[in-house]
Amino acid sequence: MNMPYPTSSSTATPTHTFPAHIEHQLDKATALCTQQGARMTAQRRDVLGLILMHARPVGAYDLLEELKTAERRPAPPTVYRALDFLLEHGLIHRIERLSAFIPCTNLRHCSHTHEHSEACLHTAQFLICRDCKTVTEIADTTVLETLKHICKNENFVIQSTSVEVEGLCADCASKHPTKELPHQGV
Amino acid sequence: MNMPYPTSSSTATPTHTFPAHIEHQLDKATALCTQQGARMTAQRRDVLGLILMHARPVGAYDLLEELKTAERRPAPPTVYRALDFLLEHGLIHRIERLSAFIPCTNLRHCSHTHEHSEACLHTAQFLICRDCKTVTEIADTTVLETLKHICKNENFVIQSTSVEVEGLCADCASKHPTKELPHQGV
DNA sequence: GAATGCAATGTAATACTATTACATTTTCTC
DNA sequence: GAGAAAATGTAATAGTATTACATTGCATTC
Numbered sequence: 297m298n299m300p301y302p303t304s305s306s307t308a309t310p311t312h313t314f315p316a317h318i319e320h321q322l323d324k325a326t327a328l329c330t331q332q333g334a335r336m337t338a339q340r341r342d343v344l345g346l347i348l349m350h351a352r353p354v355g356a357y358d359l360l361e362e363l364k365t366a367e368r369r370p371a372p373p374t375v376y377r378a379l380d381f382l383l384e385h386g387l388i389h390r391i392e393r394l395s396a397f398i399p400c401t402n403l404r405h406c407s408h409t410h411e412h413s414e415a416c417l418h419t420a421q422f423l424i425c426r427d428c429k430t431v432t433e434i435a436d437t438t439v440l441e442t443l444k445h446i447c448k449n450e451n452f453v454i455q456s457t458s459v460e461v462e463g464l465c466a467d468c469a470s471k472h473p474t475k476e477l478p479h480q481g482v
Numbered sequence: 483m484n485m486p487y488p489t490s491s492s493t494a495t496p497t498h499t500f501p502a503h504i505e506h507q508l509d510k511a512t513a514l515c516t517q518q519g520a521r522m523t524a525q526r527r528d529v530l531g532l533i534l535m536h537a538r539p540v541g542a543y544d545l546l547e548e549l550k551t552a553e554r555r556p557a558p559p560t561v562y563r564a565l566d567f568l569l570e571h572g573l574i575h576r577i578e579r580l581s582a583f584i585p586c587t588n589l590r591h592c593s594h595t596h597e598h599s600e601a602c603l604h605t606a607q608f609l610i611c612r613d614c615k616t617v618t619e620i621a622d623t624t625v626l627e628t629l630k631h632i633c634k635n636e637n638f639v640i641q642s643t644s645v646e647v648e649g650l651c652a653d654c655a656s657k658h659p660t661k662e663l664p665h666q667g668v
Numbered sequence: 669g670a671a672t673g674c675a676a677t678g679t680a681a682t683a684c685t686a687t688t689a690c691a692t693t694t695t696c697t698c
Numbered sequence: 699g700a701g702a703a704a705a706t707g708t709a710a711t712a713g714t715a716t717t718a719c720a721t722t723g724c725a726t727t728c
Contacts, residue, residue: 335724337676356714371679376715392578393644395685395714421629423638436632442624443607443647450618451652452609458579458646461629466637521695523705542685557708562686567705581685581714 314345321348321403325387334385343378347388348403352429353396389420391431393460401433418456427468434459498549500531507534507589511573520571529564533574534589538615539582575606577617579646587619604642613654620645 314322322345326336346362347354360375379397382388388397400420421434439459447454463469500508508531512522532548533540546561565583568574574583586606607620625645633640650658 335675339677368678370677372715373679373717374677377677392646423633423636425638426641432636432638434632436628438628439625439645442622442628443645446620446622447609447647447649450609451655452611452618452647453650453655454647455612455649457648458644459625459629460578460645461633461638461640461643463633463641464639469637469639521704523694525706554707556706558686559688559708560706563706 312342312345314349318345318348321399325403328387329385332385334381339374340378340381343375344382344387344399347382347397348399350398353391353394353398353431355394355396359397383418386418389422389433390458391422391424391460392458393424393462394429394431398431398433401435419454421459422461423465424460424462425465425468426462427464427471430465432465498528498531500535504531504534507585511589514573515571518571520567525560526564526567529561530568530573530585533568533583534585536584539577539580539584539617541580541582545583569604572604575608575619576644577608577610577646578644579610579648580615580617584617584619587621605640605644607645608647609651610646610648611651611654612648613650613658616651618651 313319322341325344326341329336342363343359346359356372356375356379359379360370360372363370363375379388379390382397383390386400387403388399390397419440421436421439423432423434425431440457443457444454446452499505508527511530512527515522528549529545532545542558542561542565545565546556546558549556549561565574565576568583569576572586573589574585576583605626607622607625609618609620611617626643629643630640632638649655
């Protein structure tokens with residue numbers, strides 16, 4: 297009983313339906329794709345929807361499980377292809393340390409335009425809580441500016457960056473004995 | 483025919499021997515371990531030696547291959563345990579994007595003391611060349627300072643960080659048509 | 669509206685990375 | 699030397715990702 301969505305350059309019927317606020321974010325993502333001349337297919341929309349449903353980073357195989365329906369049992373490449381697409385278009389981020397994926401925060405925000413395009417260019421920064429596994433995307437641009445500056449000096453051409461800070465979020469830190477950076481390096 | 487090494491708090495005979503300059507770096511690493519009350523065993527020394535032998539990041543299973551001798555066929559946990567130890571003591575770094583390992587640059591430097599301990603505290607920064615796979619560790623401290631500042635504001639307790647910049651090194655960039663950050667984000 | 673070409677998806681197999689659990693050996697401390 | 703702790707050996711398995719090739723769907727042109 298799924299009705300086709302009013303996606304401008306999209307394909308068939310999504311196999312999943314999501315709560316209204318998620319659908320809204322999906323529509324926004326679809327609009328962004330159209331704008332970039334990319335196709336937000338049903339498959340990709342489903343995967344993005346599932347990622348948006350999670351409060352925490354999701355693994356590819358978790359998504360694979362959740363994609364299963366009575367009719368279809370997708371294989372790994374299905375999910376990885378969708379993830380690649382979503383990554384390329386800046387709709388999600390990959391958390392390297394977790395081998396997991398989260399939506400780009402900007403998708404959750406109200407603004408429909410993508411003024412922040414540059415800040416999202418595969419150059420996001422994250423705070424990862426070891427305890428509750430929550431990941432927060434940082435809006436700061438200073439880090440990226442610094443990195444750009446360094447790379448300019450070295451004639452290194454930046455294509456993408458990942459900045460991941462692992463530790464304890466404020467909530468978890470208040471519940472546990474504080475453990476700071478534990479040991480000495482060279 | 484391997485003779486025991488003069489390691490201060492070490493164990494049995496290493497199964498591998500390395501060129502003099504590598505042995506020198508290994509001795510330095512051993513001294514650092516002793517200083518920290520940690521044991522640089524033959525196994526760990528072998529693994530570190532192999533990592534030092536590579537110009538580029540090495541995967542765990544590559545090391546596993548290289549550890550094989552006529553007598554011994556180590557299993558994965560052997561390598562992973564050694565890697566964990568070396569990581570914990572700041573002797574190597576893990577490049578998240580590559581699931582691979584490189585020596586801490588300071589091991590290669592001349593200074594015997596570890597004045598830079600803080601800068602190495604699981605908080606290194608890397609430039610990764612997509613083309614030649616070479617990884618350069620950056621000495622800069624600004625990025626870490628910025629991150630510390632941000633985290634302080636958010637009451638986030640930092641335990642470790644990774645900053646990975648992927649792109650083209652100066653050499654490779656000069657050989658190829660320049661590809662900058664390719665697409666737009668949200 | 670058939671033909672063509674390209675993008676997207678389906679499918680099976682496999683490669684690569686990492687951990688668990690438990691037995692054994694080595695080393696340290698007393 | 700005995701006991702405890704650290705390190706290693708071993709087998710099995712879990713988790714993540716890719717390759718290669720077949721098929722389908724969509725878009726453009728004639």
